[in-house]
Amino acid sequence: MPTPEQITRHDSFDPPEGQSVWVGNARPRTGIHVVDPDPAWPAAFAALADRIRGALGERALAVEHVGSTSVPGLPAKPIIDIDLIVEDPADEATYVPALEAAGFVLVIREPWWQEHRCFTSDEPKSNLHTFGPDAAEPVRHRMFREWLRAHPEDLALYRDTKLAAAKASNAAGEHVMEYNARKESVIREIYDRAFRAAGLLPTR
Template identity: 60%
Template sequence: MPLPHDIVKFHEPPVPEGQSPYVPGAGPSLQLEIAEWNDAWPGQFQLLAQKIEEALGWRALVIEHVGSTSVPDLPAKPIIDIDLIVADPNDEAAYVPALERAGFELRVREPWWFGHRVLRYSEPACHLHVFGYDSPEVIKHRIFRDWLRTNTDDRVLYADTKREAAALSRAAGEHSMQYNARKEIVIKKIYRRAFIATGLLKD
């Protein structure tokens, strides 16, 4: 179980020299369209979660709907973000082939960042984020989701930030990582308020 100081820290390790987080043929997305909340998104998550469970069985330790599509009334890129916890994300043979047979495609490999992998599913569109059980990232994602679900002011602030960042990035011809960077300051401010409220951080 991660310690509180690991949960509140933003782990941003650099990409090791000579390596890329993207598997051959993959790269950051240019899809920066923000859609208004769609009440079909929770059902799409349930469909995808069932596919993951059928593919992995007990190897899927936790399957969580995270990201903006998990927060009612929040606009989002229409891509379902899912956190999947497995025993060892670096042991790709234990889960990647089974997920590929279910229609998922490995796109990102970041062993230097808690073993993070990303697999993509096309319809409904999904980014499946794979971490180990000891990763603080999955706890952070749940805190952020639950905070936005119940705190209207921060949900509105984040919605406005997302729309502005997407518009600026589209105008500049940027990709998804640059769009994410435009949101970073506001995201960290929201996280700080959530961490203080949960007792993980002192005011």
């Protein structure tokens, strides 16, 4: 399990000098399309989770619906975000071929950041984030999801931030990582409230 310090630390995503996160010809998406909440998103996640578990069996230690599509009432890009926990993300031979055979494409490799790998798929569109059991990011994702589900004022704040960021990024012709950067300060503000409520950070 990650430590409280690891969970509450806001890490940088920047790769080491001279390295790229992208696998092959993959590149970040442009055209930020944020839509109204869709009640079909949980079923889309369930179908994807069945594909993942069918491909990996017991090698899939956990499969979680995270991100905006996991929060009822929150507008989102119509892409299902999933956290997958495997025993050792660095040992790609034990899970990458099986996921590729199930229709998932490896697009991001970040061994320097919690051994993160990301796959995409279509029908339904998804981002499959792969981590190991000791990674902090899946814990953060779950805490953020549960906080927004329970705190309508922060759900509204994040909703407004997302819509404004999408509008600004589309006007500037930016890609999804630049869109994410526009939301970063508000995301960290919400995270810190959740961390304080959980006793992981000192109260002010």
